[in-house]
Amino acid sequence: DGSEVTTTNVGEAMDSGDKGMNKAMSAALKYALLHMFLIPTAEEKDPDASTPPETRPKTIAEIADSLDPQNDGVLKEALSQIVAATDKDSLMNVWKSFSEQLQTNPMFTQCMSCRRKELGL
Incomplete structure (x- = not known):
């Protein structure tokens, strides 16, 4: 019709x-x-009715705390020092201290970059 x-x-x-x-x-x-x-x-009425909890990126300190000192001792120490860095010089000292051992570790380089941005450098 x-x-x-x-x-x-x-x-x-x-x-x-x-x-x-x-x-x-x-x-x-x-x-x-x-x-x-x-x-x-x-x-069920609407399976999408509930919203999953929001995920947020971990802080550098949380990443450091989650590392196993037995297997990731050097990285754990490096991340702890990155968190403690308060200026350009102290952050550069961390880089100089650990870059030879960790320069190919993406976690180390990403955390260095994040901290640099946090400090406005």
Whole structure:
């Protein structure tokens, strides 16, 4: 008979990878069909109703505390000294002290860079 039904729905999804858009589109279609055609379901009201806790990057001190002194003793000491550095000279001293041993360690170089930014250098 030429009749048609048009609907618009918004989908939202939480994904730390590259599938967030696909999940959002699937959710939008699912809920549009469920609501438009009044399809009853026995499933949970909305599995996305609760929000996962927010994650935050660890501080350099938290990273240092989480390291095992037996296996990562040098890195643990270096990170502790990075945290204690209060100016450009003290941070440079940490770099000079540990760069030979840890220059290829990404954790060391990232923490040095973060601390440099924190100090406004």
